[in-house]
Each structure stands twice: as C-alpha cells, then as structure tokens.
Amino acid sequence: RKEVEQDPGPFNVPEGATVAFNCTYSNSASQSFFWYRQDCRKEPKLLMSVYSSGNEDGRFTAQLNRASQYISLLIRDSKLSDSATYLCVVEGAGGFKTIFGAGTRLFVKA
C-alpha cells in the first residue's frame, strides 16, 4: 500500500463549479499535512497547510480527518487559473521526510 494515495484524475469541471479532492495516508503517526499545486512543467508550490481544525483560504478549504486518515481539499467557484495538478503531502515516518501523493489533475473549462 502506498503511504499517500490520492483520488485518480483528471477532474474536468466548468468554471464556477465546486470540486473536492481526497487523499488518504497510511502512517497514523503523521503530524503535518499540506496541499501543493503544480503547474505543467513547473515546480510544486505550497497551496495551503492542513490543520486539525481545518482551514480556509479564500475559495480553498482544507480538512483533516485523523480517525479515517484522510485529508481533503475543496475548491469553490473554480477559475480557469485553478487548472493544475494538486499534490497531497504528508509528513512520513522519521519526522523529516515529506511524502507526496501522485497528484490529481484538474481542468477547469470555460
């Protein structure tokens, strides 16, 4: 079993739609969680951290469910510019390794 698994993509949605991604992780001792965004042929960049209480940044909401070992990302009112690959990241065993999911591709169409 992979340490971090994400929803298979791609997701194709119209502008203005709400879309949600899930990500499951296997290490129950994981302590930190992130969503990164990666544009085509570019480096990943932090979108947002995921806190135990959940957090919101504009149109983006991240949630953590420790009991079921998954994190989620909700994007409201999708924009064309949201088209990218979204990477789920979990702090793996040992405390200093970050483990990336394979990513979910999102296409937002006009």
Next chain:
Amino acid sequence: NAGVTQTPKFQVLKTGQSMTLQCAQDMNHNSMYWYRQDPGMGLRLIYYSASEGTTDKGEVPNGYNVSRLNKREFSLRLESAAPSQTSVYFCASRQGALTEAFFGQGTRLTVV
C-alpha cells in the same frame, strides 16, 4: 531572493556516463531533499539531509549518491546513468519538520 537554484536545467546523458546535479538554497534552511518525478508517479524521495552533515536514504536511492557540501548546497550524483533514471529531478529545502518546502525549478534529465 533566489530561493532554491538547481543546475543544470536540462541534460542528456549516454548510458554509463556520470554527472552531478547541483542544488543551492539561500534561505538558511536546515533540511534539503532530492526528488524525482515520473509521469503518473508523483514525486518520489531519493535522498534527504535533515541537517548539515547528515544524509539519509529515501524511497528510491539506488543508483544515486548525495553530498551535503555545506548548509547551502546539496548535490546528487549519478555514477553510471541508466535509461531508467530519465526523469525530472527536483531539489527542495525547508527549515525543518512541519514546515513548508521550497522547490527548485527542476532538472530534466534524459539518459539514452
């Protein structure tokens, strides 16, 4: 503020050749990482350095060596390149556990 700088950006090698990928960060971060990214596989950790003077294997270390030259620099060496090492390589740094990672722009390596 350059952040994380990788060189070269592109490289073509013949099977059996060696090369070193360079990475430098100017954010005074303690931890540095090397990842490879293949289509459909996401980023896989090759090696990491939690702090200056230490290095540890990640998920896919075979065929690679690393050197944490000083706090700023972390290099990745391919001693005898193989076609299976064709990939995009990313270097990253961060202050420590639980913090954001910053990535370089990547090195696109092709082994023929």
